[in-house]
Amino acid sequence: MAHIIVVGNEKGGAGKSTVSMHVATALARMGHTVSALDLDLRQKTFGRYAENRKSFVAKSGLTLPSPHYHDLPEVDHASLSPGENVYDRRLSEAVAALEPDSDFIVIDCPGSHTRLSQVAHSLADTLVTPLNDSFIDFDLLAHIDADGQKILKPSVYSEMVWNARQLRAQAGLKPIDWIVLRNRLGAQNMVNKKKMGEALDNLAKRIGFRTGPGFNERVIFRELFPRGLTLLDLKDVGVKQLNISNVAARQELRDLIKALRLPGVEIDF
Known part of the structure; x- marks a missing residue:
């Protein structure tokens, strides 16, 4: 059975698609068979990223290890059982078709609450929630007091994850391993950065x-998107000498993959 990695939160601009593409491509480069789904049926940033990569590979003649991107299958509404949701069927059919031949399935969720995301x-199996290092984004996980010290209550997104965990427990599945990624950290050790760290540690428990x-916020990510490339592809496309920022970004990706603790993954980049 494939290990399913879901990248999600309910806020746009947190870097979900960038994380999805880099994780999926890193796993493919390490020799794993990776399938990819984009559940943001309107924006499809992850899907566009994968399409850009496919086009670049075709034009350049290069061979770049890549995830296998798939659109959700269309479903005849007449085939639905009474009360069955069409989006449930589309996602379940997609996953069922991909599981036998995939080591990992990476699913990128939209930055809003939808049935598909739920x-x-x-x-x-692994839930990755990228979070900009800001109390505006922290509100996605929990509500806090005016001083940023006391957690008042979990947010609706945290409650959705809780409900997902309950459903998995009822089905006899293993618990979700939930990792919150701190994106776009400031370079300086500012007071807000320290408060965010303390608040996340308290909420995690x-x-x-x-x-x-x-x-971190880097221009390289925006530059790579039109060609569907990731940090790991730079040398393959002719970048002979990585600058300091690119080397640092590559190490960030390595640290991220290591933090996910995915089964059977040995980092070799």
């Missing part, structure tokens, strides 16, 4: 997630 979270290192 169902995907219940399928997650309360609702059950691990924290992991994400990506």
Whole structure:
């Protein structure tokens, strides 16, 4: 059975698609068979990333290890059982078709609450939640007091993850391993950065997630998207000498993959 990695939260601009593409491509480069799904049926940033990569490979003649991207299958509404949701069927059919031949399935969720996202979270063996290092984004996980010290209550997203965990427990599946990634950390050790770290540590113990290192804000990520490339492809496309920023970003990806603790993955880049 494939190990399912779901990248999700309910806020746009946190770097979900960048994380999805880099994790999926890193796993493919390490020799794993990786399938990819994008549940943001309107924006499809992850899907566009994969399409850009396919086009670049075709034009350049290079061979780059890549995840296998798939659109959700269409479903005849007449085939649905009474009360069955069409999105449930589309996602379940996609996963069922990909599981036998995949080591990993990476699913990128939209930055909003949708039925597809809700169902995907219940399928997650590993849930990755990228979070910009800001109390605005922290509100996605929990509400806090005006001083940023006391956690008042979990947010609706945390409650959705809790419900997904309950569904998995009822089905006899193993618990979700939930990792919150701190993205776009400031370079300086500012007071807000320290408060965010303390708040995340407190919340992690309360609702059950691990924290992991994400990506700093770097121009390279925006530059790579049109060609569908990742940090690991730079030397293959003719970049002979990585600059300091690129080397640092590559190490961030290495640290991220290590933090996920995925089964059977030995980092070799």
